[in-house]
Amino acid sequence: EITPLGTGAALPARGRHPSAQLLNASEELYLIDCGEGTQERLRRIGVNFMRIGHVFISHLHGDHYLGLVGLISTMHLMGRTRVLHVHAPEGIGSIIDIQLQASRTYLRFPLKVHVLPEGSGQEVWSDRFVRVTSLALVHRIPCVGFIFKEAPLPRNLRKEKVHLIPHFMRQAVKEGADLALPDGSSLPNEELTTDPMVPRSFAYCSDTAYAPELIEHLLGVDLLYHEATFTEQMSGRAKETMHSTARQAGMIARDANVGRLLLGHFSSRYKDVDALVAEARTVFPHAQAAEEGITLPIV
Amino acid sequence: EITPLGTGAALPARGRHPSAQLLNASEELYLIDCGEGTQERLRRIGVNFMRIGHVFISHLHGDHYLGLVGLISTMHLMGRTRVLHVHAPEGIGSIIDIQLQASRTYLRFPLKVHVLPEGSGQEVWSDRFVRVTSLALVHRIPCVGFIFKEAPLPRNLRKEKVHLIPHFMRQAVKEGADLALPDGSSLPNEELTTDPMVPRSFAYCSDTAYAPELIEHLLGVDLLYHEATFTEQMSGRAKETMHSTARQAGMIARDANVGRLLLGHFSSRYKDVDALVAEARTVFPHAQAAEEGITLPIV
Numbered sequence: 001e002i003t004p005l006g007t008g009a010a011l012p013a014r015g016r017h018p019s020a021q022l023l024n025a026s027e028e029l030y031l032i033d034c035g036e037g038t039q040e041r042l043r044r045i046g047v048n049f050m051r052i053g054h055v056f057i058s059h060l061h062g063d064h065y066l067g068l069v070g071l072i073s074t075m076h077l078m079g080r081t082r083v084l085h086v087h088a089p090e091g092i093g094s095i096i097d098i099q100l101q102a103s104r105t106y107l108r109f110p111l112k113v114h115v116l117p118e119g120s121g122q123e124v125w126s127d128r129f130v131r132v133t134s135l136a137l138v139h140r141i142p143c144v145g146f147i148f149k150e151a152p153l154p155r156n157l158r159k160e161k162v163h164l165i166p167h168f169m170r171q172a173v174k175e176g177a178d179l180a181l182p183d184g185s186s187l188p189n190e191e192l193t194t195d196p197m198v199p200r201s202f203a204y205c206s207d208t209a210y211a212p213e214l215i216e217h218l219l220g221v222d223l224l225y226h227e228a229t230f231t232e233q234m235s236g237r238a239k240e241t242m243h244s245t246a247r248q249a250g251m252i253a254r255d256a257n258v259g260r261l262l263l264g265h266f267s268s269r270y271k272d273v274d275a276l277v278a279e280a281r282t283v284f285p286h287a288q289a290a291e292e293g294i295t296l297p298i299v
Numbered sequence: 300e301i302t303p304l305g306t307g308a309a310l311p312a313r314g315r316h317p318s319a320q321l322l323n324a325s326e327e328l329y330l331i332d333c334g335e336g337t338q339e340r341l342r343r344i345g346v347n348f349m350r351i352g353h354v355f356i357s358h359l360h361g362d363h364y365l366g367l368v369g370l371i372s373t374m375h376l377m378g379r380t381r382v383l384h385v386h387a388p389e390g391i392g393s394i395i396d397i398q399l400q401a402s403r404t405y406l407r408f409p410l411k412v413h414v415l416p417e418g419s420g421q422e423v424w425s426d427r428f429v430r431v432t433s434l435a436l437v438h439r440i441p442c443v444g445f446i447f448k449e450a451p452l453p454r455n456l457r458k459e460k461v462h463l464i465p466h467f468m469r470q471a472v473k474e475g476a477d478l479a480l481p482d483g484s485s486l487p488n489e490e491l492t493t494d495p496m497v498p499r500s501f502a503y504c505s506d507t508a509y510a511p512e513l514i515e516h517l518l519g520v521d522l523l524y525h526e527a528t529f530t531e532q533m534s535g536r537a538k539e540t541m542h543s544t545a546r547q548a549g550m551i552a553r554d555a556n557v558g559r560l561l562l563g564h565f566s567s568r569y570k571d572v573d574a575l576v577a578e579a580r581t582v583f584p585h586a587q588a589a590e591e592g593i594t595l596p597i598v
Contacts, residue, residue: 011376012339036369037336040311060401062372066365070335073361077310091401098397102359102390104440141403 001297002202002223004264004290005041006033009229009243010063013268017041017292018063019206021225022052023148024295025129031055031071032146032204038067039074045293049075050082054125056132057088058206059143065092069099076107083110087124087132089142090115116144120217127151135217137208139242145208147221150199161192200298203258206265209239210248218256223298225290226252227265228276234267250280250287259299264290300596301501301522303563303589304340305332308528308542309362312567316340316591317362318505320524321351322447323594324428330354330370331445331503337366338373344592348374349381353424355431356387357505358442364391368398375406382409386423386431388441389414415443419516426450434516436507438541444507446520449498460491499597502557505564508538509547517555522597524589525551526564527575533566549579549586558598563589 001024008016018035022042029051031038042049049071057065065088075084086092093113100107116124117134124132124144128151135145154174157165164187165173173179179187203218206227218224229243238245244252246263253261261284266273273289280287300323307315317334321341328350330337341348348370356364364387374383385391392412399406415423416433423431423443427450434444453473456464463486464472472478478486502517505526517523528542537544543551545562552560560583565572572588579586 011373012342017339036366037339040316040336043311060398062369062398062402062404066369066372066398067335070361070365073365074310091397095397095401098390098394099359099361099365102394102440103361105361141401 001295002225002262003045003295004225004262004292005038005045006035007264007266007290007292008063009265009267010061011268012063013266013271016266016268018066019058019265020067021204021290022047023130023202025148025150027051028053028127028129030130030132030148033058033064033206034067034071035063036066036070039071041292042071049078050080052084053082054085054087056124056146056204057086057092058137058145058204059139059141060089060091060095061141061207064206065095068092069096072096072100072107072111073103073105075109076105080109083112085112085114085125087114087116089144118142120214133217135203135205135214137205137214138211139207139209143207145203145205145214147201147203147217149201152199153196155189155193155196157193158191161187165192202298205252207243209242210244210251212252212255215252215256218252218258220257220259222259223262223296224253224256224258224260225262225264228263228280229265229267231270231275231279234269246276246279246287247283250283253280253284253287259286261287262290262296263287300594301524301561302344302594303524303561303591304337304344305334306563306565306589306591307362308564308566309360310567311362312565312570315565315567317365318357318564319366320503320589321346322429322501324447324449326350327352327426327428329429329431329447332357332363332505333366333370334362335365335369338370340591341370348377349379351383352381353384353386355423355445355503356385356391357436357444357503358438358440359388359390359394360440360506363505364394367391368395371395371399371406371410372402372404374408375404379408382411384411384413384424386413386415388443417441419513432516434502434504434513436504436513437510438506438508442506444502444504444513446500446502446516448500451498452495454488454492454495456492457490460486464491501597504551506542508541509543509550511551511554514551514555517551517557519556519558521558522561522595523552523555523557523559524561524563527562527579528564528566530569530574530578533568545575545578545586546582549582552579552583552586558585560586561589561595562586 305316
């Protein structure tokens with residue numbers, strides 16, 4: 001599931017905060033972008049900071065990362081010992097280091113900084129919960145989007161065959177093994193199991209100009225978060241600042257045939273975002289606005 | 300007048316924010332410390348960012364400065380052209396530069412960084428509204444407090460003599476000049492004016508261990524802000540972390556014979572701060588807790 005923590009753009013409007021989203025994959029937490037004040041919003045929704053293992057920073061515009069050093073400091077003060085991975089464009093390491101040095105902070109936990117790859121479809125991270133790949137977004141400075149895909153799930157044992165499988169063999173069978181029988185013959189896996197659930201996927205595209213070259217990578221993701229800074233009326237401004245309109249976000253969603261579209265990064269000029277959602281829905285009906293602190297299941 | 304924007308300590312508690320205070324001297328605004336999220340609190344109380352001409356950063360612990368780069372970015376995006384002065388310990392320049400470079404931000408306004416002096420009683424800044432001098436606080440990293448003293452006010456014209464003073468001479472008389480009469484004689488200034496209001500003063504001491512050597516510099520200030528991170532029960536912890544107890548803040552206020560004492564930088568262990576205020580009042584009755592967003596006159 002995903003919880004947007006900030007839905008504003010670079011110039012924060014009253015009531016909207018800079019970009020950050022929290023992804024929960026099987027109770028392991030991944031923070032995506034970390035604008036100023038993210039730690040306060042995490043606290044407000046009652047998240048235990050220690051459960052965050054990774055922070056992914058799409059790019060080094062302040063509204064996407066200025067909360068990172070504060071979050072790291074707080075984790076330190078709260079006695080974190082578990083490693084924290086930070087995935088970000090080149091330059092984040094020095095930005096963190098210079099500030100830890102200035103405050104003479106010697107972290108009590110390992111901080112591992114990973115520089116993001118260039119190009120789309122590169123592996124960013126992989127663990128037993130998710131596999132994360134890159135999207136080469138199109139913005140004024142190097143900017144990377146992410147696709148989070150659930151790790152392959154085990155095959156499901158057929159209820160009527162479970163009694164045939166010795167307990168110690170069940171994990172192997174779930175992973176696709178055939179079952180050797182005492183008489184030397186074997187039962188093929190497909191007689192014992194059914195296909196697993198299809199792994200779910202979430203894509204995060206912020207900030208980016210309209211980039212149809214992303215579509216091949218986004219094909220069929222369950223939930224696409226795509227920035228929608230402006231309406232079509234401001235398409236000139238969108239082009240100039242290398243942001244997208246809500247309609248363009250809808251076009252990407254439609255052409256990539258995603259399940260649902262989540263919009264965010266709303267310009268402060270929009271007091272409410274109904275017009276942005278309506279515009280996206282003209283091309284892709286399953287669109288909705290990200291709401292801060294409201295958790296959405298990925299289905 | 301002074302408006303505390305954040306009254307929390309390094310580990311922010313729900314409802315309390317990191318250090319920042321806004322000083323209004325004759326409608327010119329001075330920001331003192333700038334913890335993460337300060338720009339949001341300024342927006343919330345309806346402050347026009349452009350009126351802030353100076354930011355004073357006491358030290359480079361994150362809870363005192365991590366909001367600075369975000370504030371600068373927002374001023375930039377809002378089209379600021381007026382110079383912004385930043386007064387801070389050595390190191391702030393690189394911290395700002397590395398982050399502006401990462402985001403390829405070329406400020407449209409001049410940013411002047413001034414490294415704070417070491418030692419107490421040094422001039423930090425002086426303009427037609429205030430004179431700011433330094434206080435060598437005692438903390439784990441270099442840390443500077445500030446005394447803001449109102450610029451000398453003009454003498455007051457005696458009502459019954461105003462008619463004697465030609466309009467073009469009034470400013471000079473207010474500034475202390477005698478009045479030359481047409482007959483070649485002159486009226487001494489003291490017959491035309493009364494003494495001006497005594498300039499008001501505000502001192503800001505955060506963060507610091509108990510430092511009685513500051514008292515000679517604090518003598519008679521109208522309002523003293525002094526950190527009170529802990530109660531006496533935690534005096535060991537206060538010593539270890541180089542913070543003060545509420546009682547120690549009260550002792551400084553009492554021994555410097557200040558007008559009023561404002562307490563802040565409360566440890567997150569205190570859900571309410573009544574015990575801290577009560578403890579300070581045992582030695583100095585005119586003590587109160589800083590409250591976020593509540594403006595206090597300096598009288």
